[in-house]
Amino acid sequence: MTHTTELDFTGLYTAHRLPLVRMVVLLVDDIGTAEDVVQEAFAALHQNRYRLRDPDAALGYLRTAAVNNARSVLRKRQTARRHLRLARQEFAEPADSELLLTAAHQQVLAAVRQLPPRQREVLALRYWANLSETEIAEALSISRGAVKSNASRGMDKLESILGDVR
Template structure:
């Protein structure tokens, strides 16, 4: 809109507000065709106008082709939205782990407590052998090397420890 100063007309520099009022709907239509969602299209256009404002301010005299700049921003932002959608749709959530119910968890926790209490009643050597075998998952040879005993002693200690553990747990049940 030209302003009059005396007899000469002085053109006003283009403003972002004027561009917004003139081109917002056209940009939203463009974005809707690209992203196929009105709400997302409006967000894309709003972000494009905001980026233009942050970069150049209200008077967009520094932009040679503000409309082209805006159109490019809308197209690029639409591509980003589509890439995020494609990534989100391609993501497969991990399979759900079979989680015990609250009741099963309480029963399991109680069973663990009973086993730990029974384990504490074993002799130190038998407890060490069972812990290294079933908790640390060591082989008989590794247990023998760790404890400085023979493999035969490991076998007999494990067998006797399991029998004693079974007897202790039978008395608790």
Template sequence: MQYALPHAPLTSSRSPWWSRLFARVSRTGQAPARPRRPRAVPGPYDTVRHDEPPPNLTELYLARRLDMVRLALFLVDDLPTAEDVVQDAFAAVCRGYGTSLRGLQDPGAYLRTAVVNAARSVLRRRRTSRAYTPPHQGAGAPVDERLLLAEEHRQVLDAMRRLTQRQREVLVLRYWSELTEAQIADTLGLSRGTVKSTASRALDVLEKRLGEAAR
């Protein structure tokens, strides 16, 4: 069954997350400062208060679709596929909890995990359908085109495409979704120690690659 969900435009005034990541990775060759534990910034319906009725599927979709499409975009590298990933994630939520979402204690976290899992499925299909997958070259700059034109932003995004899947997921969830180590661990099914070490290695790789690009 296809679930008809309302459309929310891909616009936002939110500042680019990769500017925070770029600040962590010096182009001068100096080691980046290890990130402090980020402050969790819960979005609408990340949690449900006990004294309020739970959101329904349409309310959750309108509140979170934009962030979820952006999250998926940074994981799969192309906007049409990212939109499909989010649509599949919302459909999975609906299959599990219905349109009322009754019994779902943390809609935002559940949806975020569904998006990450759907993105992983897409990447697995890409790997199995082709023996070699060249770096994806999109038709144009996605979402915030005016923000992607800055050279340093392009360098960070290009370098991130060369990270492992786990490294990329951890950095996107940390700097885009602004999750804590514990939240990232819950989303990816990892230990907090693995999240911390993965982020550290990923930042080291980015530092090296951005340093090479600056020479």
């Protein structure tokens, strides 16, 4: 099949790498891993770019790949912790990373980290990546109803954790 529109891979990378990293860092809790996860998503898209029928679908592909890569990282991390009993400090962020955030941001991030993974994913995609319910459902391979219920439950839980921080 001949494509009438070429994929502008460089433009896609330039415009969306950083927003994707910001989204993924909320899922995997550290920037280095988030950058690796997003880089893997871009590498997979580049490798499969000729199979992509609609260049406009590339961003959706990247989001889905990034979320799936993040899930894989978290599964591997959980397995390593369970089987190797790694010390918690090996996975901690650098000591000065929290200094870069305001106290309110620190409280919000700590609260987000307490959410179940699905709620965290939905809220990260909604509020940090500014995706619609339909785009979130596509990226996570869930229904729009599941997006709505996870967003609602996640916001309720954040509200109960944070109280009147706002």
